[in-house]
Amino acid sequence: MTAERLEAPPGPKYANLEWAQGRCIEAVERRGKFLILPLDHGLELIIHLGMTGIITAEKPERHARVRLLLTGSEPRQLYFRDTRRFGRFLVVPAGDYRTLPTLHSIGPEPLSEAFTEAHLHRALQRSSTPIKTYLLSQRPVAGVGNIYADEALWSSKIHPLTPAKEVPERKVGALRDAIRRVLRASIEAQGTTLNDYRTVNGEVGAYLSELNAYGHEGDPCPACGAPISRRVVGGRSTFYCPDCQRPDDPPRHRPTSLSRRSRSARKPTRFESSR
DNA sequence: CGCATTTCCTGGTAGC
DNA sequence: TGCTACCAGGAAATGC
Secondary structure, eight states: OEEEEOSOOSSGGGOOGGGGTTOOBOOOEEETTEEEEEETTTEEEEEEOTTTEEEESSOOSSOEEEEEEEOSSSOEEEEEEETTSOOEEEEEETTOOTTOHHHHSOOOOTTSTTOOHHHHHHHHHTOOSBHHHHHHTTSSSSSOOHHHHHHHHHHTTOOTTSBGGGSOHHHHHHHHHHHHHHHHHHHHTTOBOSSSOOOTTSOOOBGGGGOSSTTOTTSBOTTTOOBOEEEEETTEEEEEOTTTTOSSOOOSSOOOHHHHHHHTTSOOOHHHHTO
């Protein structure tokens, strides 16, 4: 194969493409959101699609960053198109992730047996950063992005600003299960298309219609009817139910319209008061 | 080291 | 219509 840099400036996001010259792709693997393609001669091709990246056999009219020439018995061309340049496409010595620090500290695959409640509990004990931000760091578990962090926290009734180590022990199992359930369901629906995302076959993902919190500011919470709130956490849009996801214990029973009314006059929660 | 904030990047759109 | 301002977010860089 060969890999040719097209509309892409020099820099760490598209590094060492010349090393791919003459190499063979030996496998296609994945860790979290990173694609890892082991090459011969002890190299690896690392691809991260970012927000808008896609691998396509058709030459894109715009934003083609890399062209791969596969020189097998049946030569093929593949293009990496990446409108917003949030993606990466680079060659590294196998396992040398010095320019990809997230791959150093990435957590277990969410759908693997390694991602247990005990693992998540231990991981959460290590950080006092807000649980939402910590999930996005990829450290406790791989592959959770902004949408699925919000959905999993909504499902497990955890306020996104809760310091990771303060997530109640009894909710850790629910969070682990919610992460797995949400990711499985989204994969089943071919992902979530807000604007740009397309599957490898060019189709939109249908999980958008299954979202309970993300993007639903002001809409009634599907669980309790309270309006979904939005605020910025760690620089990212964050949607949550201020009633289901209270910092302290959630209601024990399904709320009635009477108890909802009474809660609307409740004192601000610890996170609301620090705004 | 931990944690918070800023940066990268383009296209779509709200508002005037 | 044309302009500016802002928003979307994964991961790295920067600041303290």
